[in-house]
Amino acid sequence: MKKAIIAKILMTFLGSVAALTPNQVSAQLIPQPWVSVGGIDGDITYAVGARALDLGVEVGSGADGATGVDVLKFLSLPVISPYVGLGYYSEDKGVAVSGGVQVSATDNVFVGAGYNSVRGFNGQLGIKF
Numbered sequence: 001m002k003k004a005i006i007a008k009i010l011m012t013f014l015g016s017v018a019a020l021t022p023n024q025v026s027a028q029l030i031p032q033p034w035v036s037v038g039g040i041d042g043d044i045t046y047a048v049g050a051r052a053l054d055l056g057v058e059v060g061s062g063a064d065g066a067t068g069v070d071v072l073k074f075l076s077l078p079v080i081s082p083y084v085g086l087g088y089y090s091e092d093k094g095v096a097v098s099g100g101v102q103v104s105a106t107d108n109v110f111v112g113a114g115y116n117s118v119r120g121f122n123g124q125l126g127i128k129f
Contacts, residue, residue, distance in 0.1 A: 029053070030129045034102075034112065034120065037061065038122025045119035049126075051102075056083065058098075064117040065089035070098050079104050089118045102126070 035067045036047040039064050047060030049072070049120060055073035064112020068089030085098040102124065112124035 004120045028041050032110070032126055032128050034110070034126025036112075036114070036119075036122045036124045038114075038116070038120050040118070040120025043120075045116075045122065047116075047119060047122065049124075056085070058085070058087070060116070060119050062089060062093060062116075062120075064093075066118055068093065068094040068096060068118065069098060072098070074102075083114070085116075087116070087118070093118045100124075104128075 031050040031052045033048065033050045036058070038045045038051065043063040045060060045062050047058050049058035052076060054074045054076055056074060058070040058072060060070070061067045066089045068087050070085040070087030072083045072085035074083045078097055081102045083100055083102070087096040087098065088094065089096050096116055096118040098114060098116040100112055102110050102112035104110050108128050110126045110128065112126070113122070114124065115121050
């Protein structure tokens with residue numbers, strides 16, 4: 001009888017602790033925006049992006065006035081987050097592939113480096129809320 005009561009109390013306690021503990025997913029619901037500056041063939045390229053739930057979207061301008069959007073998939077590791085992406089750009093640039101990595105610099109700031117086949121190599125600076 002005592003064992004059954006202790007087991008019920010323990011299960012209730014552990015369930016309550018688990019329910020009240022903040023989890024990683026709720027923190028990922030707030031988008032993490034960034035800006036990106038890079039270059040390809042002597043042209044400067046720009047982009048802005050945001051990430052939530054290990055998915056990201058980046059809108060950028062490349063060489064010859066090409067503009068487009070990339071959809072990114074992140075792999076969340078404790079400090080570093082590599083990503084790959086696929087996008088589409090105007091001015092007959094067509095499909096673009098991209099990849100890179102973002103690294104937490106502080107609790108609220110991250111930096112990154114990446115490559116996009118239309119926008120070239122780029123550096124990123126972003127914030128976490």
